[in-house]
Amino acid sequence: MINAPKHSGPGQQRTDQGASADLDIGPGARTGISPRQRAVGLLVAGCFFMENLDGTIVSTAAPRIGASLGVSATAVGLVVTAYVLTLAVLVPLSGWLTARFGARRIFLSAIVLFTAASLACAAASDLGELVALRVLQGAGGAMMVPVGRLVALSGAAKPDIPRIVSYIVWPALIAPVAAPLLGGVITTYANWHWLFLINIPLGLVAFAAAWRLIEGGPATGTGPLDWLGLVWTSAGLGALTYAGHLLADSGTPLPLAAGLGTAALLLIALALRHLRRAAHPLIDLGTLTTHTFRASVSGGSAFWISVAAVPFLLPLLFQEVFGWSAVRSGALVLFVFVGNIGIKPATGFLFGRFGYRTMLAASGVVLAATMAGCAFLTSGTPLWLIGALVTLSGAARSVGLTGYNTLAFADVPADRMRDANTLNATATQTAAGLGVAAAPVALRIGSPLTHHLLGHTSPALSYSAAFALLALPALAATTNATRLPATAGDVLRR
Structure with a gap:
């Protein structure tokens, strides 16, 4: 049976069925x-x-x-x-x-x-x-x-x-x-x-x-639904996601997509303003005062954009440029899964031995490097080399996402865990959606960019530019990770 909290304090809520709607996570919890x-x-x-x-x-x-x-x-x-x-x-x-x-x-x-x-x-x-x-x-x-x-x-x-x-x-x-x-x-x-x-x-x-x-x-004492916060938040996130979809569609005029994106950011700004002032906000932004949680949301979102783009771009590169079948390209992309699973047994040891700051920074660097490596792939590249590169990318994805999703809850008080969980899930879902949209956007940018820099372009060059552009969010996550204190996540390390 899921354990109920052993105590309650201001803001901590019990449920009438003996299981907590919030989380009893802390030094007193059973290990x-x-x-x-x-x-x-x-x-x-x-x-x-x-x-x-x-x-x-x-x-x-x-x-x-x-x-x-x-x-x-x-x-x-x-x-x-x-x-x-x-x-x-x-x-x-x-x-x-x-x-x-x-x-x-x-x-x-x-x-x-x-x-x-x-x-x-x-x-x-x-x-x-x-x-x-x-x-x-x-x-x-x-x-x-x-x-x-x-x-x-x-x-x-x-x-x-x-x-x-x-x-x-x-x-x-x-x-x-x-x-x-x-x-x-x-x-x-x-x-x-x-x-x-x-x-x-x-x-x-x-x-x-x-x-x-x-x-x-x-949970007892649950406040009324923050309808205004729900409207502002949903409208902002929905408009931002749809703007990403429009940007990804090559037939959409850029001014239209840019206008909707601007409106989405305005709606999100209004939502944040409301959530800070509401008596019973839909999401308690007070969780962002916890440094490790704030760093996990910001760095993890940037990391997610690069992560979500890779499985979208690679099959397109293999099929549209290399001319491979869907089954062959899909089988090669599965090497990302090999990297994910292969590194799993060592993930706990790595974070325990080197700490969260070091491992998050390293995963960002490796992910960015493998994406840069994908920019140089050709149909003549040995399959074993493609497999090794994609496997390494999968290992970096696994370490980074595990680290960010874990560190997010390291220092959040028990009475704020429900809000932290909701905010983290919202940020993750938004970043994943934007990552899928970012891939075709990067492809659209790749053609004029390579033409401007090299004087000519081709589908292969557009993909190379796209991979290089999508390595930038991973590098941004790396920069964010280096700003964490050396002791970040120590409470999670045995």
Whole structure:
């Protein structure tokens, strides 16, 4: 059973079912991960995998879906955008819903909604219907992971957080990498409906496990929903995500996308202003006063942009420039997964031995270096060298994301963990969405940039420039990491 807090203080809330809506994380928490905590962590990991897979796998089947529904492959982009937009808009609401209705009720409802919407997506008969159902699917996904992660961390001692987070983070690394290969196989040997039908058995297993494992009732003293904060925040994040989609579409005039992006930043500024002043804000920005949390949100967001771009660019490079098949390119991209898994057993040792500042800075440098290396790939590059480069990139992704997601909760007080979890999930989701949009934007910039610098351009040069540009966020994350104190994250190190 998930442990309830042993004490309560100002702002710390109990639930009426004996499980905490906030987290009892600190020196007094029980050390050592229980079998139930491990099971909950793996359950949330599975849900995270479903959510991330559905955010990327549809892109590979856009031509097939378009032909089936009688629309262009470009129009099918709305199916992806609707899903990502819904995630960005609704994630900030997850914290209040958890406090108001309880983690168990929200988590189970999210799984049911996501699974049912997946089944309905497979049965969609036109584009408008499919887009609407993707919105419902995104609503379920927006609630699953933030709520599940909050439950998984409940009752954990600080030194146990890295192991629990490592269970949850790996699907975010695997799903975008596996999607091109899985999507290629499904669209080659089956039809696009199976892109959604594969969620049905996964959802049923997740619901059965959640029914047994997840507990947590409503928190007492929950304030009213901050409707104005929800409107400003959702509008700002939604507009920012859609602006990224417009920038990624080569047919969109740049002034239109830039105008929407400016409006999005204005809305986000208004949301931040409101959240600082509201009596019961949707998200408590006071969590940003914790230095390690603030550094994790800012540095982790920059790191995520580079991470999300790699699985998008590599398959396009292999297929559009090198002329490789979807299956062959997808198989090579899977070496990112090899790096993710290969480094996992050593991640705890590395952070324990060298500290968070050193390892976060190193992961940023290695990720940027491997992206720069990808800029020099050609169709004649030995496959073993491509595999080694991509594997090293996967290892850097794994270390960096595990570090940022762990360090975020190192010094946050127990009574602010729910708000910290919501804010961190919102920032991560937004950065991941912008990362996917940043890849085609970098490609658009690559052509005129290489023409200006070299006097000529080509598709291969555009990809080279894109990889170089997308290495910059990783370097920005590195700079952010070097500003951490040497003792950052020491509470997490055994």
